[in-house]
Amino acid sequence: MQNHVLTFVTDAAKRPEIPAGAMRNAIVAVCRAENERKVSTVPALYLNGYPLHMEEGCEEEGCTGCGDAGDGDGCPCTGFYVEAYGGGDYDEYYEPLLRTGDELVAWAEIPVFEE
Numbered sequence: 001m002q003n004h005v006l007t008f009v010t011d012a013a014k015r016p017e018i019p020a021g022a023m024r025n026a027i028v029a030v031c032r033a034e035n036e037r038k039v040s041t042v043p044a045l046y047l048n049g050y051p052l053h054m055e056e057g058c059e060e061e062g063c064t065g066c067g068d069a070g071d072g073d074g075c076p077c078t079g080f081y082v083e084a085y086g087g088g089d090y091d092e093y094y095e096p097l098l099r100t101g102d103e104l105v106a107w108a109e110i111p112v113f114e115e
Contacts, residue, residue, distance in 0.1 A: 006108040016109045020049040021076075025110040028080055033101025042082065044097050046109070049076040052094055080107070 006027065018024050028044045031037055051074030080097040098104060 004111040004113075006110070008106040008108045010106045012104050016046045016048070016107075018046065018048045021051065023047045023050045023081075024112075026080065026107050027110060028097060028107045029105040030097065031103040031105050033099070033103075039105055042097070044080045044082050044107075045094070046107075047077050047079060047081055047094070049078055051075065052077045080104070 008027075008029070016024055016026065023045045026044050026046050027041060029039050029041045031039050053074045077094075081094040082097050083092055084095050085092050
């Protein structure tokens with residue numbers, strides 16, 4: 001079995017390099033504004049133009065299928081997201097990781113293990 005080392009990126013401008021329309025697992029360190037500026041490390045997903053359907057619709061360029069119709073591909077979302085469960089009509093859904101005032105401290109992409 002091969003050893004894998006997580007390398008944390010601390011440059012706030014850098015993001016995982018993954019294909020458009022894809023998502024990858026990551027570990028993210030975030031400074032939460034509402035928690036006395038303490039840093040928390042959480043599992044997250046990085047989405048790169050990954051299509052999500054928004055119940056309320058959205059204003060994103062390139063969006064198709066958001067809102068009540070939901071018959072298109074969805075809104076191409078990019079950024080760090082967390083999986084949430086039990087919201088309304090869906091068993092699972094995605095929420096943006098960063099909220100107003102939060103700061104991205106570092107992130108590391110979780111390696112994909114071959115079987």
